[in-house]
Amino acid sequence: MTEGPPERVRVTGPARRAAPRRPRTSEIDEQTLLGSVLLGSLLRSQLRLAFVTLLPLAAFAAGVPLAFHLAPGLADVRVLGLPLAWLVLGGLVYPFLVGLGVFYVRRAERNEGDFAELVEIAERPGGGLEP
Amino acid sequence: MNGSAPSVVAVVLVTVATLAIGTWGLRFSRTTSDFFVASRTVRPALNASAIGGEYLSAASFLGVAGLVLVFGADMLWYPVGWTAGYLVLLVLVAAPLRRSGAYTLPDFAEARLASPRVRAASSLLVVAIGWLYLLPQFQGAGLVMEAAIGAPQWLGAVVVAVVVLVNVISGGMRSITFVQAFQYWLKLTALLIPAIVLLGVWVGDGAPNPADAAGGGDEGSLWSLPLGSGGAEGLYLTYSLIVATFLGTMGLPHVVVRFYTNPDGRAARRTTMVVLGLLGIFYLLPPVYGALGRVYGGDARPDVLVLELPQLMVPGTGGDLLAALVTAGAFAAFLSTSSGLSIAVAGVVSQDVFGRARLPGITAFRLGAVVAVAVPGLLALAAPNVGVARAVGLAFAVAASTFCPLLVLGIWWRGLTDVGALAGMAVGFLGSGTGVVYALGNEQTLGWGAALLGQPAAWSVPLAFATMVVVSRATRGRVPPHVLRFMVRLHTPEAVALDRG
Numbered sequence: 001m002t003e004g005p006p007e008r009v010r011v012t013g014p015a016r017r018a019a020p021r022r023p024r025t026s027e028i029d030e031q032t033l034l035g036s037v038l039l040g041s042l043l044r045s046q047l048r049l050a051f052v053t054l055l056p057l058a059a060f061a062a063g064v065p066l067a068f069h070l071a072p073g074l075a076d077v078r079v080l081g082l083p084l085a086w087l088v089l090g091g092l093v094y095p096f097l098v099g100l101g102v103f104y105v106r107r108a109e110r111n112e113g114d115f116a117e118l119v120e121i122a123e124r125p126g127g128g129l130e131p
Numbered sequence: 132m133n134g135s136a137p138s139v140v141a142v143v144l145v146t147v148a149t150l151a152i153g154t155w156g157l158r159f160s161r162t163t164s165d166f167f168v169a170s171r172t173v174r175p176a177l178n179a180s181a182i183g184g185e186y187l188s189a190a191s192f193l194g195v196a197g198l199v200l201v202f203g204a205d206m207l208w209y210p211v212g213w214t215a216g217y218l219v220l221l222v223l224v225a226a227p228l229r230r231s232g233a234y235t236l237p238d239f240a241e242a243r244l245a246s247p248r249v250r251a252a253s254s255l256l257v258v259a260i261g262w263l264y265l266l267p268q269f270q271g272a273g274l275v276m277e278a279a280i281g282a283p284q285w286l287g288a289v290v291v292a293v294v295v296l297v298n299v300i301s302g303g304m305r306s307i308t309f310v311q312a313f314q315y316w317l318k319l320t321a322l323l324i325p326a327i328v329l330l331g332v333w334v335g336d337g338a339p340n341p342a343d344a345a346g347g348g349d350e351g352s353l354w355s356l357p358l359g360s361g362g363a364e365g366l367y368l369t370y371s372l373i374v375a376t377f378l379g380t381m382g383l384p385h386v387v388v389r390f391y392t393n394p395d396g397r398a399a400r401r402t403t404m405v406v407l408g409l410l411g412i413f414y415l416l417p418p419v420y421g422a423l424g425r426v427y428g429g430d431a432r433p434d435v436l437v438l439e440l441p442q443l444m445v446p447g448t449g450g451d452l453l454a455a456l457v458t459a460g461a462f463a464a465f466l467s468t469s470s471g472l473s474i475a476v477a478g479v480v481s482q483d484v485f486g487r488a489r490l491p492g493i494t495a496f497r498l499g500a501v502v503a504v505a506v507p508g509l510l511a512l513a514a515p516n517v518g519v520a521r522a523v524g525l526a527f528a529v530a531a532s533t534f535c536p537l538l539v540l541g542i543w544w545r546g547l548t549d550v551g552a553l554a555g556m557a558v559g560f561l562g563s564g565t566g567v568v569y570a571l572g573n574e575q576t577l578g579w580g581a582a583l584l585g586q587p588a589a590w591s592v593p594l595a596f597a598t599m600v601v602v603s604r605a606t607r608g609r610v611p612p613h614v615l616r617f618m619v620r621l622h623t624p625e626a627v628a629l630d631r632g
Contacts, residue, residue: 039619046622047543050222057218061377065369068358075204075356081340083355089207090418094411097218101407104222105400112397112624119627 042115049111053104060096064088137455138279145317145462146294152310153298175398179405181308182389184315184463185471186213186406187413188264189271190523192318192464195414197433199421204357205369206421209524210414212376216527217410220381221403226396227542227621228387235478236387236534243541245611246549252556254483256533257384259560260526261476262507263567264383265469267522269511272465278435279458285512287465292508295469299477299500307470308392314467315409321460322416325441325453329423332444341422364582367589372524375588379527382534385471388478395625437461469504476503524586525567532559532591536599542621544600545614551603559595563587 068074068085077084191213198206233239236257241250269288276287298310333339358365380386393399417437423444424436431439438461441453481499533556540547540555566587583590603610611617 036615039615039622042622043543043618053222054219057215057377061215061373062370065358065366065373068356069363069366072356083204085204085355085357086207086418086422089204089211089357091415093211094214094414097214098404098407098411101218101221101404104218105404108226108400109397112626116624116626 038115038119041118042111045111045114046108049104049107053100053107057097057100060093137451138458141455141459142276142280142290142462145459145466146290148313149294149310149463149466150297152313153301153307175393175402175405177308177312178389178392178398178402179409180312180315182311182386182402182406183409183413184311184313184318184467185385185389186410186468187315187318187464188468188523189268189275189461189464191414191417192322192461193271193275193435193437194523195417196420196424197436199418200424200428200431200436201433204355205365207357207418208369208372209376210417212373212527213380214407214410214414215377216380217403217407219377220386221400221407224381224538224542225390225399225403228390228538229393229399230396230621230623230625231617232620234388234391235475235482236382236384237479237483239541240537240552243611243614243617244547244549244552245613246552249549249552249556251483252553253534253537254479256529256556256560257479258476258503260382260530260534261384261472261479261503262510263529264385264523264526265472265476265504265507266511266514268465268469268472269508270514272462273511274434275438275458275461275465278432278438279454279461288508288511291462291465291469292504294466295473296500296504298470299473299504300497307474310470311467314463315413317463318460318467319409319413319416321456321463322413322420322437325457326416326419328449328453329440329444330419333423333426339426341425364579368582368586371528371582371586371589374592375524375528375531375586377531378535378592379529379531379588381538382530383526384475384479385468387534388475389471397625473500473503521570525563525570528566528586528588528591529560529563531588532563532595535592536596540596540599540603545618546603546607546610547599548603548606548609549611550606550609551599551601554602555595555599558598559591562591562594566591 074084079087191210195206195210198209228239231239231242233242237250237253240253241247269291270284272287272291273284274287276282276290277284298307358369390399390402393402420437420440424431424433424440427444428436428440431443437457438454441457442450444450445453477496477499479499480502481495481497484499484502536555536559537552541552566584569581569584
């Protein structure tokens with residue numbers, strides 16, 4: 001660079017949104033009854049999914065210490081030479097966590113896809129009653 | 132083992148590579164948005180590596196192995212919790228947080244609750260948690276420099292602080308993203324290759340079982356018990372640790388700020404999923420060092436076991452080279468976590484302190500970075516050594532008691548009010564903060580009083596949640612009028628076109 005750094009230009013582009021705003025989702029924006037019902041259904045399905053995903057995690061986190069507390073003999077159990085606690089907390093837990101994560105992401109995206117379809121149907125002229 | 136030449140070269144190489152990648156990233160940093168959130172265009176694979184690089188601090192790289200060596204299986208909950216924290220974050224926070232469109236945690240708080248006071252409280256908390264987390268990073272860097280190359284302790288802290296400052300000031304978030312991604316893979320390599328060699332040595336020695344070894348720390352079956360010292364207190368401490376780590380991750384400022392760099396909510400989720408995998412792979416390794424340390428590390432210091440074990444197990448040049456590799460990884464751990472935290476704190480300081488002074492965005496950000504690094508840097512030189520994993524654990528407890536309820540209730544419950552949020556955060560902060568002050572001043576960890584104060588999360592988190600809900604209920608009239616619109620924005624997938632104003 002012999003001619004000095006190029007002049008800096010501040011770029012303030014438009015929002016990165018592929019599709020232009022369409023009026024058909026105004027129901028949700030304007031907090032109409034229909035919009036509120038639609039959002040409520042999405043929130044409920046996502047919350048249910050969150051519960052289903054976190055329940056095994058909570059059971060694991062609550063159960064493992066409790067099991068070792070109630071049955072201290074577990075600390076002496078060996079599996080293939082490894083103490084049980086080491087096998088579970090040092091290794092097996094990670095595939096378990098990743099598995100829950102993958103399960104959640106798939107389901108959450110499906111829920112959102114369903115919601116997008118629902119909005120599409122609800123906002124058609126005629127309220128989605130046409131065939 | 133002081134002053135080993137390969138270790139000196141390793142530290143210099145990591146420093147140079149960090150600065151070089153940061154400078155290279157500078158070519159892409161143009162706007163204020165680049166500095167704060169890399170203009171929100173970072174793809175999941177790169178962003179996940181960056182999150183992993185930023186998240187795996189000295190506590191993960193050095194602390195876990197030492198704790199496992201001394202205390203055994205109960206310390207395995209630290210890496211488990213640090214990973215599970217991302218699952219909780221993925222499920223409850225990731226996509227809505229990205230869709231909220233805010234830059235920082237205080238931005239989110241203000242947008243959700245329409246209250247400058249909640250914003251101010253959140254800003255203070257970000258700075259407090261950030262500094263609490265930065266302090267042990269700087270101190271740990273001094274420890275590593277001393278153990279690896281025989282440098283005085285202050286030198287490590289100063290080197291890390293200066294490198295971080297240069298990188299953050301020059302390129303902001305955009306250049307740091309490349310640095311962090313590089314450092315995840317560096318840290319993984321730096322633990323993986325020596326681990327494979329050391330396991331080979333161990334098998335060659337007839338694979339003595341670490342659980343039967345007489346090495347320092349807890350004896351026999353206590354070492355295999357994932358419950359602290361056992362008994363009801365041990366159970367409480369374990370649960371408290373689990374609560375703090377599982378719920379604290381989402382409230383760490385340097386973690387949260389990363390989510391705004393995703394292009395959209397869907398990408399935020401996929402990024403988090405990849406992070407889970409990356410962390411899972413990494414955290415298989417530190418316990419290996421802890422276990423081998425029990426067999427071979429008779430006279431190693433637990434704090435720097437990872438650095439000393441290669442030379443204890445492999446004599447000669449081989450050991451020196453492996454030690455240099457782990458030293459490089461440890462240094463990368465300090466640099467990356469400190470950079471991420473500094474960015475997060477600098478973002479808040481510049482917006483809420485210097486932004487008011489009407490400085491231009493980038494100048495304010497750079498000034499903020501100086502403050503963000505200088506204060507904990509000076510504290511690290513002045514304060515006594517607090518132990519990396521311990522201080523980091525307290526930062527998690529504070530985050531879990533304050534930002535976790537704010538985020539979870541703010542995202543999923545329409546009824547949250549500004550007064551409720553303030554009251555809940557205050558209660559959570561006082562509860563966990565008392566624990567911090569107590570733990571920093573006291574070494575003793577016996578008895579119920581010490582357990583309840585030293586690991587406050589198990590009571591301070593539920594208390595903060597309850598306070599937020601009860602006070603919000605009592606001030607029902609203060610629910611912001613735009614709440615439904617905001618919730619729509621948080622939860623509606625990008626495929627549905629909305630006014631996201």
